[in-house]
Amino acid sequence: MPEIVMREAIKMGLEEALENDPNVLILGEDIGAYGGAYAVTDGFLKKFGPERIKDTPISEATFIGTGIGAASAGLRPIIELMSISFSLVGFDQIVNMAANLRYMSGGQIHVPMVIRAPTGAGVQLAATHSQSVETWLAEVPGLYCVCPSNPKDALGLLRTSIKSNNPVIFAEPALLYGLKGDVPEDYYEIPLGSASVSKEGKDITLLSYGAGMSVINDTEKILSSKNISAEIIDLRSLNPIDYKTIGKSIKKTNHLLALDTARKNGGIMGEVVSNIQEDFNDWLDGPIIRVGAKDVPWPYNKNLEGAAYPSAENIVNTILEKLIKV
């Protein structure tokens, strides 16, 4: 199993799709001649030509909508946004148009389109470039919404997303483009809507997604040193949400901590734990703990940004204080 970084895994998935399906094309700002803001599409223009690697003007609403129109006419466009915060400029097209077209047309139209976008804080880009807008988009019926935390999941989810007949929000944690991980050589796909248990344990379930998984992994290490055995679940998909996998884990550990690296207020974990509370309350031996980023605009300053971002140490302290006495 070769080890590659996240950026390469995504690039591999895109390249494969472009090679295998002539209806796939990529639209976005500076994805061609420049090679992409995060260099994911570097070299594509030369390899696939300007008809398929389409540099767009800085008009997010219009090039997102162009993807929707092209998809509804039988193409499989992939839209790259430089930041998921830029989706706000094209929010009408994503929410009113991409998500609703099928329903409003009584099933006559479908929109096989992927919107890829770097998401999240931690790279000192301040308030307009650090938000985790996937948590807003995850609410919208008609959209799928996924966010990988490692190269293997990134490739597997991207394959499924591109093949999907529906619009998929593919959020890429900006912090993780350089993260290394093993990627199987044999072809595989990861179904949309499937969480993964990345480590088994028995005392508590730690749940997060995307960049939050790094924090969760650190949390698990500290807990382990205190002889607390944590099970780790990577949500991977924010819509639909795999409650089956989460529920199964809770039946085993009887404790849940859910982490958002997005702002806690309105984060996806609020939705998740509310449903878990309703359906698995009898299996819980203590309160569900939610941790998220502070409810503030993301600051530029490194220390301030760090203070707003959840840390493994704080999570461990909260767990020890509220849930598991050692």
Next chain:
Amino acid sequence: MATLKQEKNNKTSKLTQVVDEKKEMLDLYKQMFLIRQFELACGENYTKGNIRGFLHLYIGQEATAVGSISCLNDQDYIVTHYRDHGHALARGLDVNRSMAELFGKASGLSKGKGGSMHLFDAGKKFMGGHAIVGGQFPLATGLALACQYKKTGGIVVCFFGDGSTNQGTYHETLNLASVWKLPILFILENNKYGMGSSIDRVRAGGEDFYTGANTYDIPAAQVDGMDVLAEKEATKIAVDKVRQNGGPFYLECKTFRFVGHSLADGQKYRKTDEIKEWEKKDPLTKFPEWILSAGIAKKTDLEKIHQEVNKNIEDAVNFAETSLEPKSSELYEDIYKID
């Protein structure tokens, strides 16, 4: 930049000589009459409570949709705004299923899930009425990109109102369509009012819009949208240009709605005199008068059309009334296409 009126004057032929076939003239009239009667029936059924939500009628603007859409082929796409009944009927969407959609019935075009503002018939490449003002522009560029990429020979007609020209997507889309040379015919239905706001209160740049297309290097023209033959001729020239050149064309149609923005509109923002002045140009009066005076058809031909259309409308209302409500299971259908 020459207006179409100027282009037309340069030609030796006059309008009446351009198209003189009786059938064609009667077809145009029949379609306009169908739209007018459909809209009147909609208004009536809105009052009765059979149609709910927002209802925007196309009364007064019939010549624009009928004249322009008559120039399109089966492979061409149409997207439009929420005042979409006229375009839908001119494109040949089923009258019964259109009415049933407005009644919210299972037999409606969108199974009762879209309503008046969101009529669709993908089989006829009628890709929607769109109810977010200006939302349809990017969709049009995408459809045009697909036509260009797949080399289908099809073009996209994007209808929009003057109110949408202050949205960012309008300017962005004109720019992108020109840069990528997309096969789009932009058809502005300038009825002088965006809801209750007249152009002079919300727009810098005067009452003509087509001159602005020059900014985006898009050829443009203006036509009397109340004159179905002028509309048809102008669109034909425009469509030919788009097909031949591949790039976009911009056609501004001067038109007017004789009724309020929606059924909820008391029209406090405009004077009755203005409406009366425009009603003198009513295509449903002027065009049949011309047909008769030019000796193209007889009064009995028109009466026959009236009878046929009135029967169609009566049947459509009956069809809609007697159609079933959607099943409750439909709530969860058509959100996702199965992968």
